[in-house]
Amino acid sequence: MNDQRVTLITLGVDDLARSTAFYAALGWAPAEETEGAVFYRMGGMALGLFGRAALAADQGRPGAALGTGAITLAQNFADREAVDAAFARVEAAGATVLKRPEAVFWGGYSGYWADPDGHVWEMAHNPFWPLDADGRLSLP
Amino acid sequence: MNDQRVTLITLGVDDLARSTAFYAALGWAPAEETEGAVFYRMGGMALGLFGRAALAADQGRPGAALGTGAITLAQNFADREAVDAAFARVEAAGATVLKRPEAVFWGGYSGYWADPDGHVWEMAHNPFWPLDADGRLSLP
Numbered sequence: 001m002n003d004q005r006v007t008l009i010t011l012g013v014d015d016l017a018r019s020t021a022f023y024a025a026l027g028w029a030p031a032e033e034t035e036g037a038v039f040y041r042m043g044g045m046a047l048g049l050f051g052r053a054a055l056a057a058d059q060g061r062p063g064a065a066l067g068t069g070a071i072t073l074a075q076n077f078a079d080r081e082a083v084d085a086a087f088a089r090v091e092a093a094g095a096t097v098l099k100r101p102e103a104v105f106w107g108g109y110s111g112y113w114a115d116p117d118g119h120v121w122e123m124a125h126n127p128f129w130p131l132d133a134d135g136r137l138s139l140p
Numbered sequence: 141m142n143d144q145r146v147t148l149i150t151l152g153v154d155d156l157a158r159s160t161a162f163y164a165a166l167g168w169a170p171a172e173e174t175e176g177a178v179f180y181r182m183g184g185m186a187l188g189l190f191g192r193a194a195l196a197a198d199q200g201r202p203g204a205a206l207g208t209g210a211i212t213l214a215q216n217f218a219d220r221e222a223v224d225a226a227f228a229r230v231e232a233a234g235a236t237v238l239k240r241p242e243a244v245f246w247g248g249y250s251g252y253w254a255d256p257d258g259h260v261w262e263m264a265h266n267p268f269w270p271l272d273a274d275g276r277l278s279l280p
Binding site for chain 1: 143144145146147148149150151152153166167168169171172174179180181182183184185186187192195196198199200201204205206207208209210211212213214215216226238239244246250252257259260262264269271275276277278279280
């Protein structure tokens with residue numbers, strides 16, 4: 001089994017109901033809901049929503065201030081039109097627009113938005129990184 | 141194509157050479173190295189290392205302080221022994237130990253560590269979430 005993988009991304013959130021409603025507005029369906037956590041299937045991996053303070057405690061640093069991280073979660077799309085369509089959906093769902101999709105220096109097309117807790121997502125088309133039919137990305 | 145997916149995780153780092161060396165010590169091999177960025181294959185997705193300030197600018201908020209985020213990236217393993225072995229490898233590579241692997245309330249086994257920039261990783265065994273032969277996680 002290859003260790004170069006991520007199987008779960010957990011986002012700390014302030015209001016689980018608010019966050020669940022936000023991602024539901026994007027069309028996401030939970031696979032598992034437990035007391036204090038919600039999990040989504042993400043195509044070979046999972047994404048969880050979990051209380052911010054509970055996440056800090058679980059990380060072994062209770063009380064730590066978990067704020068705006070130096071990280072982006074990105075969704076790649078097959079073309080620019082698909083990026084625009086997806087971006088419009090999240091904006092309609094109430095996402096905070098950080099940068100509308102635009103042509104970028106590396107030859108692709110990319111926009112950024114933030115969820116209700118400030119978690120930053122990118123939506124991009126990278127012509128050099130084709131996706132397979134399931135939307136998976138295998139670097140050339 | 142399913143929109144419920146993550147195809148790229150980008151970590152903002154202060155010293156690309158230091159971070160690349162750290163992940164090399166974990167046994168990770170870059171698939172792509174460009175001026176200012178390094179990308180790894182992560183089994184159907186990719187992980188990138190990118191300058192912290194460049195990431196803030198790319199996100200459309202140049203000058204923003206990107207610190208410790210409310211997020212964990214997790215690697216699930218087939219059993220507790222595999223967690224312990226992987227955890228020992230990252231500790232030997234110089235990771236900051238946040239919480240050594242231990243039995244946890246949800247019935248699994250989990251530890252946390254941080255990379256040179258404070259990005260938090262979890263290594264866990266979840267007996268309720270089996271992995272396939274490629275290490276992919278499909279929630280039941």
